[in-house]
Amino acid sequence: MSKAIIKLTYKQIIDSSSKTDFERSILSASYREFLLKSQAYNPGNVLRTFSEMKNNDGRANSLHYKLSFVIGYFIETLKNKIPVLTDTLGNSINFEVPQMELIESDITDINAHKVAINYITSDLLLLNTIGEYLVLSANNGETTFTVKMQDHLAISSYQPVGIATSNKQNVLAA
Amino acid sequence: MERKHFLRSFAIAAAATPMLLDACKKDSADTAIDSTGTTTSADTNAGSSACRVTPTEVEGPYPYPGGELKNPLDRSDITGGQTGVPLVFNLLVVNTNDNCNVVQNARVDIWHCSKDGYYSGYGNQNGKSFVGETFLRGYQTTDAKGAVTFTTVYPGWYQGRATHIHFEIFVSNVLKKTAQFAFPENISDAVHTHYGVGVNTTRNANDGILGNSATDLANETPSLTGSIAAGYTGTYTFGIAL
Numbered sequence: 384m385s386k387a388i389i390k391l392t393y394k395q396i397i398d399s400s401s402k403t404d405f406e407r408s409i410l411s412a413s414y415r416e417f418l419l420k421s422q423a424y425n426p427g428n429v430l431r432t433f434s435e436m437k438n439n440d441g442r443a444n445s446l447h448y449k450l451s452f453v454i455g456y457f458i459e460t461l462k463n464k465i466p467v468l469t470d471t472l473g474n475s476i477n478f479e480v481p482q483m484e485l486i487e488s489d490i491t492d493i494n495a496h497k498v499a500i501n502y503i504t505s506d507l508l509l510l511n512t513i514g515e516y517l518v519l520s521a522n523n524g525e526t527t528f529t530v531k532m533q534d535h536l537a538i539s540s541y542q543p544v545g546i547a548t549s550n551k552q553n554v555l556a557a
Numbered sequence: 558m559e560r561k562h563f564l565r566s567f568a569i570a571a572a573a574t575p576m577l578l579d580a581c582k583k584d585s586a587d588t589a590i591d592s593t594g595t596t597t598s599a600d601t602n603a604g605s606s607a608c609r610v611t612p613t614e615v616e617g618p619y620p621y622p623g624g625e626l627k628n629p630l631d632r633s634d635i636t637g638g639q640t641g642v643p644l645v646f647n648l649l650v651v652n653t654n655d656n657c658n659v660v661q662n663a664r665v666d667i668w669h670c671s672k673d674g675y676y677s678g679y680g681n682q683n684g685k686s687f688v689g690e691t692f693l694r695g696y697q698t699t700d701a702k703g704a705v706t707f708t709t710v711y712p713g714w715y716q717g718r719a720t721h722i723h724f725e726i727f728v729s730n731v732l733k734k735t736a737q738f739a740f741p742e743n744i745s746d747a748v749h750t751h752y753g754v755g756v757n758t759t760r761n762a763n764d765g766i767l768g769n770s771a772t773d774l775a776n777e778t779p780s781l782t783g784s785i786a787a788g789y790t791g792t793y794t795f796g797i798a799l
Contacts, residue, residue, distance in 0.1 A: 418730065419664075422732035451678065452678065452691055455629040455691065456629050480689060
């Protein structure tokens, strides 16, 4: 296969069933902020859920990033290591950008509060695939490691190395 | 804006002070292991009138690492590394239904764009993305005198809006006021020329949000003193009917 520059995204879903301190902290802080910030999209306090607010006023989608600010300190504690996901040797994998997503919530019930954090890696070189395993290289080939494709893990950016080069040549030729 | 654009926008800065998650764990004082290795419960106090179940409560709003009640945006200096003409706001919150007496413990949220007209926190702004940034956002809680202070830089502008700063004020966790500041145009024009971004093409009077009337516009424009060289200080009193 041809090599490709890829990014991996791992999606960690956090809801009332989550158990770790990190997850509970994210859940609690983001719910508290939801109670405050959702009021701007809930005139008269007649709506309960995030879905209702989005249907009523598309600007409620700004709650995704408005809530993300409040969890910054918790994300820092991860020191850029994706929780849960490891390579086949159990080593952690670094992320570059965390993106928060508010999946659902309810101003009357924290148990309905559900968020996701999408951990996005920096550029990785996809060297090969062996069945459901990806052989990847990072840091300009300094590190090579293997990751198993699994639920909540996706290739979120894919640039075949060869095609990118030929595109460049075409542009130059034109 | 499409949903995918929003989803791309919620990145958070992930580089700074490491903190200990352990500090937030519940302590283990409710059980103890004696010298024989038997676990005993400190809750057991049979025979005492104090023998009752302690009410269970939720774990609290902001159990931040280290135990401090600290939201990253809880800050008076919201500059966050942005450059521009210094701007300090001394703000008061008063209750117009109570002879304009001051309101304590009101949370005042502030956010505005950079000198080049960009907001932190999301992308797709003229092809630029400021995901992972929190600059020019923050909040403070009013003190016993009903006052908060913010240190920032004079905002720039972007297409379609007069120069402005956003505010939200919460009293007892209830949103009581959503407001925007307008700015004296002679000062804005001088500052924006200094920034090299040209004067704002949307004038205060033509803005679709600010100033439904000349009175409104005057009532949402803080008074500023200072200069481009020394920076500006603004004062304003938020009147809220509580």
